[in-house]
Amino acid sequence: MKRVIFIIIAILSVAYIAGTFFYFGRKKQPVLKCGEVEIVIKDGKDNKFLSDDDVVAYLKKKGVYPLNKEDVNTQTVEDALMKNEIVESAEVVQTVSGKIKIIVTQKTPVLRIFSPDGSYYVDKSGHTMPAVLGQAIYVPIASGNIEKSFAMTELYKFALFLQGDDFWNDQIEQIFVRSSKDVEIAPRVGSHRILLGSLDDYEKKLKRLRLFYEQVIPKMGWEKYSVINLKYRNQIVCTKK
Numbered sequence: 001m002k003r004v005i006f007i008i009i010a011i012l013s014v015a016y017i018a019g020t021f022f023y024f025g026r027k028k029q030p031v032l033k034c035g036e037v038e039i040v041i042k043d044g045k046d047n048k049f050l051s052d053d054d055v056v057a058y059l060k061k062k063g064v065y066p067l068n069k070e071d072v073n074t075q076t077v078e079d080a081l082m083k084n085e086i087v088e089s090a091e092v093v094q095t096v097s098g099k100i101k102i103i104v105t106q107k108t109p110v111l112r113i114f115s116p117d118g119s120y121y122v123d124k125s126g127h128t129m130p131a132v133l134g135q136a137i138y139v140p141i142a143s144g145n146i147e148k149s150f151a152m153t154e155l156y157k158f159a160l161f162l163q164g165d166d167f168w169n170d171q172i173e174q175i176f177v178r179s180s181k182d183v184e185i186a187p188r189v190g191s192h193r194i195l196l197g198s199l200d201d202y203e204k205k206l207k208r209l210r211l212f213y214e215q216v217i218p219k220m221g222w223e224k225y226s227v228i229n230l231k232y233r234n235q236i237v238c239t240k241k
Helices: 002-026 052-062 074-082 154-164 166-171 202-215
Strands: 037-042 087-094 100-106 109-115 118-123 128-130 141-144 172-177 183-187 193-197 225-229 237-240
Touching: 037 052, 052 074, 074 087, 074 100, 109 154, 118 154, 154 166, 154 172, 154 202, 166 172, 193 202
Parallel strands: 037 100, 109 141, 141 172, 193 225
Antiparallel strands: 087 100, 109 118, 118 128, 172 183, 183 193, 225 237
């Protein structure tokens, strides 16, 4: 008799547990609605290419602006932001209250390009950015017959080097690229032309040029030469005016 009672209790317990799981499994979870959107634009103190309003307008245009929407797919919003040419990274999170926080990191330009392919910036990661950013950006300018592949590789690395060196960042104003990828640079001080040649061993070439500036120019003056040629290995060939 006890065994029968035990079996009945066991069956009822299993049925109760199964029924509970079925009930709560079928019960709809509360719908989470986005009642507030917070936008944070990082690294925008000096160069703010994107404003909060820009982000809102962009997401509305893409049809994924989350305000007042239910069950927002944050990944969809992130994917849309990453297609913006000014955005380097994006993170979208939703709190338990339904608030959506959008954190955007902008790209950082290091070089401005003017070429037959158009005008654009190259950022610190070697990707392009649109030329219209709503404000003037003070970075080296490169012009001439510049293919995008060259701009995003060798030329971009050269620009990063210039930006990372205080002396050359202040000294070099413009870069010219000839059809053979022959590079010429224009200094801020003096009216001479600097023929760099290819970008192979540019660090060594600029090291020789800096020694020339420090040891020869103080004696001869900035206006003595019209051309300083660094193309040849371990040499500096100067053309007098």
